[in-house]
Amino acid sequence: MSDHHQPLPVDRKLITPGVCVMLALVVIGASVAAYRFIFGLSSTTNLDQQHPWGLWIAFDVATGVALAAGGFTTSALAHIFHREHYHAVVRPALLTAMLGYTFVAIGLLADLGRYYNIWHPLWPTMWSPNSALFEVGICVTCYLTVLYLEFAPIVCERLMGDKFFAPIGSFLKAANAWLDKIMFLLIIAGVVLSCAHQSSLGNLMVIAPSKVHPLWWTPILTIMFLLSAIAVGFPMVIFESMFASWALKLKPEMEILSALAKYIPVLLGIYLGFKIGDMAIRGSYVYLVEGSVQSTMFIIEMLFGVIAPFVMLLSPEVRNSPKWLFIAALMIVLGVTLNRINVFLIGYQPLYPVKSYFPSIGEFAVSIGLVSLLMFIYRTIVTFFPVITHPGKARAK
Amino acid sequence: MAVSRRDFLKNLAAVGVGSTAAGGATKSALASEGPHVSENLMGVLVDSTKCIGCRRCEFACQEAAGFSPPPVEDFEDKSVFVEARRPYPRSHTVINEYANPATPEAPIYNKFNCLHCIDPACMSACIVSAFSKREDGPVVYEPNRCMGCRYCMVACPFEIPSYDYDMPLTPQVRKCNMCAHLVPDHQAVPACVKICPAEVMTYGKRSDLLKLAHEKIRNEPDTYVDHVYGEHEAGGTSWLWLSSIPPKDVGFRQFDTTAPPRLTEKIQHAEFKFFLPPMMWFGLLGAAMWLSKPEEEDPEPDSEC
Numbered sequence: 001m002s003d004h005h006q007p008l009p010v011d012r013k014l015i016t017p018g019v020c021v022m023l024a025l026v027v028i029g030a031s032v033a034a035y036r037f038i039f040g041l042s043s044t045t046n047l048d049q050q051h052p053w054g055l056w057i058a059f060d061v062a063t064g065v066a067l068a069a070g071g072f073t074t075s076a077l078a079h080i081f082h083r084e085h086y087h088a089v090v091r092p093a094l095l096t097a098m099l100g101y102t103f104v105a106i107g108l109l110a111d112l113g114r115y116y117n118i119w120h121p122l123w124p125t126m127w128s129p130n131s132a133l134f135e136v137g138i139c140v141t142c143y144l145t146v147l148y149l150e151f152a153p154i155v156c157e158r159l160m161g162d163k164f165f166a167p168i169g170s171f172l173k174a175a176n177a178w179l180d181k182i183m184f185l186l187i188i189a190g191v192v193l194s195c196a197h198q199s200s201l202g203n204l205m206v207i208a209p210s211k212v213h214p215l216w217w218t219p220i221l222t223i224m225f226l227l228s229a230i231a232v233g234f235p236m237v238i239f240e241s242m243f244a245s246w247a248l249k250l251k252p253e254m255e256i257l258s259a260l261a262k263y264i265p266v267l268l269g270i271y272l273g274f275k276i277g278d279m280a281i282r283g284s285y286v287y288l289v290e291g292s293v294q295s296t297m298f299i300i301e302m303l304f305g306v307i308a309p310f311v312m313l314l315s316p317e318v319r320n321s322p323k324w325l326f327i328a329a330l331m332i333v334l335g336v337t338l339n340r341i342n343v344f345l346i347g348y349q350p351l352y353p354v355k356s357y358f359p360s361i362g363e364f365a366v367s368i369g370l371v372s373l374l375m376f377i378y379r380t381i382v383t384f385f386p387v388i389t390h391p392g393k394a395r396a397k
Numbered sequence: 398m399a400v401s402r403r404d405f406l407k408n409l410a411a412v413g414v415g416s417t418a419a420g421g422a423t424k425s426a427l428a429s430e431g432p433h434v435s436e437n438l439m440g441v442l443v444d445s446t447k448c449i450g451c452r453r454c455e456f457a458c459q460e461a462a463g464f465s466p467p468p469v470e471d472f473e474d475k476s477v478f479v480e481a482r483r484p485y486p487r488s489h490t491v492i493n494e495y496a497n498p499a500t501p502e503a504p505i506y507n508k509f510n511c512l513h514c515i516d517p518a519c520m521s522a523c524i525v526s527a528f529s530k531r532e533d534g535p536v537v538y539e540p541n542r543c544m545g546c547r548y549c550m551v552a553c554p555f556e557i558p559s560y561d562y563d564m565p566l567t568p569q570v571r572k573c574n575m576c577a578h579l580v581p582d583h584q585a586v587p588a589c590v591k592i593c594p595a596e597v598m599t600y601g602k603r604s605d606l607l608k609l610a611h612e613k614i615r616n617e618p619d620t621y622v623d624h625v626y627g628e629h630e631a632g633g634t635s636w637l638w639l640s641s642i643p644p645k646d647v648g649f650r651q652f653d654t655t656a657p658p659r660l661t662e663k664i665q666h667a668e669f670k671f672f673l674p675p676m677m678w679f680g681l682l683g684a685a686m687w688l689s690k691p692e693e694e695d696p697e698p699d700s701e702c
Contacts, residue, residue, distance in 0.1 A: 042562035049483060049559045052550035080686040113545020113560065113568040120525045120544050128526040130662050133548050135669065137524055188682045192675050196668065207522055207552045207661045210651055222664055351556045351650040352483050 007091050007386040009158070012248050014383050022372040029369010032362045033110050041113065044362035050350035055359035058344035059367050060107030063337050064100055065140070065201055066229050070240070071097025071147065072194035073233025077263075079187045088256055088389040091154065092244065093237045095378060095387050098147040101140060103374050110366055132203035139197035146190045153179050158385045199226040205343055213347035214284045215298040220274070221343070227271040228336050234260050234267070235309075235332035242326045244382070250390055252322055261319040261329075268310045268332065275302065297338070297346050305335015431516035431632070431658060432530040439534040439584045440513070440603035440635035441575075442610055445647060446620055447597045448506035450475065450492055454589035458490045458510075461576050461588035481648060484510055485559045489573040490589055495647050505640070507647040508597070510589070511536060511557045511573040512627055512634035514656065521658030522552035527570075533584040534603070534635045535575035543570060554631045554651045575635075606637055613639060632656025 036044040047054050070093040078086045109115045120126050121137040128134045156176040159165040165172065179186075202225025205212050218224065238257045245252040279285050287295055309331040318324040345357065359367075382388050452472040459466035464487050466472075478494035485491075490510035497505045517536045520528035527542040528549065545568055550558045561568035576587040590598040599606060610625045626638035630651055640647050668674055 038565060040561075040563050040565035040568070043565075045562075047562060049485060049550075050556065052547035052560065076682075080682055080689070082686070082689045082691055084691070111546075113547070113562075113564075114543055115545070117525070117542075117544035120542060126525040126542055128523055129669070130521045130658065130665065131524050131548075132661055132665055133522065133524040133546065135665060184683075184686060188679055188686065191682055192678045195678065196675060199668065200665070203661055203664055204548070205551075206664065207518055207657045208554075209657065209660075210554055210653060211551070211556075219660060219664070222668070348551075352481070354483075 007088070007154075007389045009384055009386055010248050010250070010382045010388055010390075012383065014380060018247070019376065019379065022376050025372040026369050026376065029366045029372070032365040033369070036110060036362070036366070037115075041111075044360065044366075046357055046360040046363065048354065048357070050353050051348070051357040053344055053348070054111075054357060055345070055363045055367055056107055056111040058341045059337075060111070060370060061104050062201060062340040062344055064104040064107065065198065066225070066232055066336050066340055067236050067333065068097040068100030068104070069194065069198065069229040069233040070237040071100075071233075072191050073230055074237055075150075075187055076191045079184070080191065086256060086260060088253060089237050089241060089260065091387045091389075092241060092382075093233075094147065094150055095381060096236070096240055098144075098151050099374050099378055099381075101144045101147060103370050104140065105144070107367070107370050132200050132207070135200040136197050136204070139193045139200065143190060143193040143197065146186050146193060149179060150183070150186050150190065152176075153183075154385055154387065194229075195226060198229040199223065201225050202343075205348075208348075210351060211349055212343065213287070213294045213298075213349055214282070215279075215287050215294060216343045216347040218278050218282060218284075220278060223274060224271070224278070227267075227274055228339060231264070231267040231271045232332055232336040234264050235329040238325060238329040239333050242322065242329070244378075244388065247379070248382070248388070250388070253389065254320070254322055254325075257325060258319045261313055261325055264329075264332070265310055265313045268306060268313070272306050272310060275306070294342075294347055294349075297342050301335055301338045301342055304331055305338055306332070309335070431656060432520065433532065434515055434530065434534075435532040436604075437533060438515070438603045438635060439575075439601065440606050440637060441587065441590060442599045442601075442606040443508055443636065443638045444597055444599070444613070445505065445507045445638060445640040447595045448492065448508060449595050450478070450494060450504070450506040451594060452477075452492050453592045453594060454490055454508060455488050455492060457588040457592035458573070459488055461579060462489060464488075478504075482509075483559070484557060484572065486561050486569075486571040489571060493648055495642070498642065505642060505647060507638070507640065508589075509557075509648065510636070511575075512555055512630075512636045513573075513575060514554075514631055514634050516632040516656035516658055518552040518554055518631070518657040519549035519558060521662060522548045524548065531577065531584070535577040535584060536572075537574045537577045538570055538572065540567070540569045545570075552657065554653070554657055556650075603635055603637070610637055610639055629654040632659070 032044055041047055045054055045056075074086060074090050074093040077083050078090045105118075109118060112118060121134055122141065153176055156172045156179070160169060160172050160176070199222040202221035202223070205217065206219060206221050209217055238260060241257060242252050244250070288299065289295065309328040312318045312324065312328045312331075318328055453469065456466050456469045456472045475494075481493045482491045490508060492506050492508055495505045495507060497503055513530075513534055513536045515530070517528060517530055520526075520530055520536060524546060525542045525544060527539050528536060529539075530536050545560075547560055547570070549570055550556075550560060558570045558572045560570055573587075576585065579585060579588075586600045590600045599609065601609075607625065607628060610628075614621045614623050614625070620641055621639050622641065622643050624644055626640070626644040626649055627634040627636055630649075631653060632655060638644065638647075638649075645652075
């Protein structure tokens with residue numbers, strides 16, 4: 001860790017009016033979830049026999065995984081390609097990824113009919129290597145373990161200086177030293193596991209060519225999901241970092257974020273190139289003028305989620321302006337969110353539809369509750385552990 | 398900074414080339430062909446031209462599945478035909494009514510249930526191997542393995558599996574299992590075939606049924622359209638259908654002849670064959686990490702980017 005950027009616990013009050021609103025949303029979401037566990041999925045969701053997957057899979061799981069991509073993209077940049085300049089954003093991104101994946105698992109529990117069997121995919125007699133979902137499950141489990149290990153030194157670092165934990169001080173020290181030794185392996189494993197499951201998540205829908213709208217269904221959905229996850233990594237880090245700075249009343253790390261934004265047009269451009277190429281080869285552009293909900297959503301996704309921010313971020317003025325950088329990053333984050341929702345919900349057209357699916361209030365409540373809880377835990381952790389680098393204080397050191 | 402952008406790109410390119418090579422090397426090792434089925438694969442031929450819409454098969458199905466159905470007379474209620482129904486948790490087969498363009502006063506009935514694919518997408522998709530294709534035909538489900546993710550419902554090209562959304566603790570995926578649970582060790586005549594008063598269904602070896610179906614088409618070209626539904630659909634199914642009007646007019650939607658798992662498993666295995674590609678990635682990223690390592694400590698932030 002370079003010495004001029006020292007992450008420190010954030011010196012802010014934990015409970016503010018905004019945090020109270022967040023906690024209220026958590027309580028509402030938790031109540032709905034409790035209702036679901038007592039009375040079953042039909043009591044709280046609008047899922048039906050033709051729509052087996054709804055908001056909880058499309059948003060909590062698929063979008064959650066995509067938006068947690070900041071973790072492996074920044075760790076690859078800073079640790080594998082040694083762009084030491086970006087160390088300051090690695091810890092917050094790591095924390096987001098760790099919490100993001102944890103909440104993917106929690107969100108999944110609400111959706112699974114037999115949630116108590118969630119461990120089954122890990123049991124060797126039930127392994128099913130032909131299933132894309134199996135691959136996602138295994139890689140996410142491994143990656144979650146890697147993320148906790150990657151985060152462990154931050155916990156050790158904090159607790160080692162604490163009098164209360166002095167009795168286990170030597171253990172913490174040893175653990176920290178050991179983790180430091182294997183950290184490079186964990187970092188590479190994290191990147192490999194991420195690439196693997198991000199792409200397999202795209203493979204999920206490849207098995208349903210007759211149900212997913214041709215604007216999205218392509219045999220290379222794997223590549224699309226991987227490229228879009230890589231492209232959304234830095235924008236998500238920028239969005240979060242600026243959002244956290246605003247919420248915690250810190251100065252945004254513009255120097256680092258603007259530099260980071262330089263990579264985005266390259267990564268987003270590769271994704272856009274694949275999208276256009278795939279469309280040209282499969283001839284799916286004929287559906288653009290279909291005038292359906294699907295074609296409209298596709299155009300919105302591509303125009304506002306990919307093309308516009310791509311053009312915007314080519315300009316140094318946008319990259320150096322806190323406001324415009326935030327807007328461009330947010331557009332990409334929303335664009336990838338919309339992409340996942342499009343692939344799993346809007347583009348999913350049952351063969352025998354009875355009615356169309358729109359998430360119930362209960363489904364929204366649980367998803368909103370999960371996001372609120374995630375943000376609350378993030379805030380709690382940065383208050384007590386050295387995660388965020390304060391530009392002001394770092395300079396003073 | 399000791400590492401220039403050119404080095405960064407060079408490393409990135411190395412990773413890309415390496416992974417392409419990894420993909421190429423494993424391509425030849427792909428030989429995923431779906432489950433093994435025996436010569437004696439059993440199936441059912443449904444001659445929908447004979448169906449009278451009495452729905453006795455629905456009664457027999459509910460009874461065989463252990464759902465204690467209402468009295469058989471209740472199934473004579475034809476008002477259910479106002480809408481095209483789908484198999485649902487309490488009834489793994491349903492009969493629907495379709496307009497007959499030749500003689501409007503005699504509607505056409507068609508039976509729906511699991512087609513028991515030769516290469517089932519549900520089985521390939523399932524994360525815990527809860528589905529299996531028995532050598533003799535049925536695609537069967539083990540609820541105790543299931544974790545209820547419902548990916549099978551997404552994957553099924555015929556949209557057959559249904560789910561107990563109303564059960565909080567032990568919901569199951571529900572679908573026809575060709576009555577495999579009644580005689581566990583070998584395939585027996587399914588309950589719907591047994592009860593049918595119009596002899597719509599013929600139970601037998603799939604290869605014999607195909608011969609029979611094509612013979613019927615040959616002998617009565619005016620009665621049947623020349624399409625045995627299920628012969629090739631989704632890679633072929635154990636159940637086969639004959640009808641007097643095109644399959645699309647009697648509620649069939651799936652006409653793709655490749656089994657969906659052939660594509661997904663190919664992609665899946667290309668990514669993971671023998672764990673070679675992930676190991677390759679691991680090695681390449683390790684190399685990139687080592688090569689791009691700054692030679693000496695440089696406290697200056699990289700002004701270049």
